[in-house]
Amino acid sequence: MKLSADLQFQTRVEANAWERLKQFTDARIALGRVGGSLPTQPSLAFQLAHAQAKDAVLKPLDIEGLRLQLTVVNNEVLQVESCAQDKDLYLKRPDLGRELSEASRQLLKDYVQSNPNTYDVVIVAGDGLSARAIEDNAPYFMQQFYASCQQAQWRVAPFVIATGSRVALGDEIAEILQADMLVMLIGERPGLSSPDSMGIYYTWQARRGCHDAMRNCISNVRPAGLSTQLAIQRLLGLMNKSKQLGLSGVHLKDEHEMTIDTQDTTRPKRLF
Numbered sequence: 001m002k003l004s005a006d007l008q009f010q011t012r013v014e015a016n017a018w019e020r021l022k023q024f025t026d027a028r029i030a031l032g033r034v035g036g037s038l039p040t041q042p043s044l045a046f047q048l049a050h051a052q053a054k055d056a057v058l059k060p061l062d063i064e065g066l067r068l069q070l071t072v073v074n075n076e077v078l079q080v081e082s083c084a085q086d087k088d089l090y091l092k093r094p095d096l097g098r099e100l101s102e103a104s105r106q107l108l109k110d111y112v113q114s115n116p117n118t119y120d121v122v123i124v125a126g127d128g129l130s131a132r133a134i135e136d137n138a139p140y141f142m143q144q145f146y147a148s149c150q151q152a153q154w155r156v157a158p159f160v161i162a163t164g165s166r167v168a169l170g171d172e173i174a175e176i177l178q179a180d181m182l183v184m185l186i187g188e189r190p191g192l193s194s195p196d197s198m199g200i201y202y203t204w205q206a207r208r209g210c211h212d213a214m215r216n217c218i219s220n221v222r223p224a225g226l227s228t229q230l231a232i233q234r235l236l237g238l239m240n241k242s243k244q245l246g247l248s249g250v251h252l253k254d255e256h257e258m259t260i261d262t263q264d265t266t267r268p269k270r271l272f
Contacts, residue, residue, distance in 0.1 A: 134185065
């Protein structure tokens with residue numbers, strides 16, 4: 001019987017020539033190797049990122065925590081849910097996440113009946129595919145954006161917190177509350193380096209049956225992505241142009257020039 005020589009791999013970590021590029025990206029590059037395997041540290045980091053992404057999808061939204069952080073804004077908060085009333089159904093039936101439950105629909109109608117107003121803007125915060133993204137980013141965004149709406153003298157509807165939500169869930173909310181402009185904040189599908197990414201979908205005169213071509217999207221709003229201040233600037237630019245043209249979506253181009261380049265250095269830490 002012929003014996004093969006035992007291969008002995010080096011035990012030291014082999015550096016990668018792309019190491020200096022890691023400062024410019026969160027992508028998994030230049031991980032190095034030990035013999036034929038990944039070093040322990042990047043291997044564990046990958047497992048942690050995978051667990052964080054799963055947790056972002058499966059974690060229930062902390063509604064009371066959101067309400068607590070929004071108390072600094074003098075505006076009512078309403079809570080609604082979609083027809084996908086548990087996470088398993090939400091993941092299997094995207095269509096149910098686009099429809100208000102009957103109880104939530106009636107709650108909004110009752111509110112309108114007792115408060116017969118029309119609004120320029122309604123802001124909806126929906127858990128989507130990352131409750132963490134909403135918990136980490138939405139309260140601060142809503143506080144800052146609400147102040148900008150007041151400065152523009154826009155009438156703002158009560159804040160709406162939505163669970164089991166897909167993007168289109170905001171359409172019926174805006175229709176019932178009679179708001180011209182819908183700003184839908186939603187947790188985006190988490191990646192392995194972005195479990196906290198929030199998306200913003202803007203729709204002019206949203207109604208049931210709106211399709212995606214009627215919306216404008218601002219994505220990756222988070223501390224490591226697009227800052228809240230820049231996201232608000234882009235959103236206000238779209239909204240002002242939208243009011244002039246009476247439309248949104250593919251016919252509304254984001255031509256707004258940024259006046260600042262800033263990170264959220266004054267952004268407060270989460271209370272919990």
